[in-house]
Amino acid sequence: MGKDRSLVRASDIGLWGFCHRAYWLAQVRGAEHQNPAALEYGSRSHAAHGARVKRASRLHTLGLVSLAIGLALLVLLVLLAPLFGW
Secondary structure, three states: OOOOOOOOOHHHHHHHHHOHHHHHHHHHHOOOOOOHHHHHHHHHHHHHHHHHHHHHHHHHHHHHHHHHHHHHHHHHHHHHHHHHOO
C-alpha cells in the first residue's frame, strides 16, 4: 500500500523547510537517509518525550481531582461542624 500523498505532516513541512532537496529525495525518490542511527535516536527521543508529556498530563488531572475532592470535603466539614458542635 502506497503513501497517502494527500496528508501533509508537520515533519514533512519541517523537512521541506530545512532542505527542499532532502524532502524531495526522501519523499519522492525514496532515498535512504545517510545517518539512519540519528533518525532512530530522534524517533526514540520523541516517543520518550511523548510518554513523559502524557504522564505529566495524567498527574495534572489527578492533582486537580484530588484538589476538588479535598475542597468538597472541607466544605462538607464546615457545613456539618455546627451539627456536631465543633
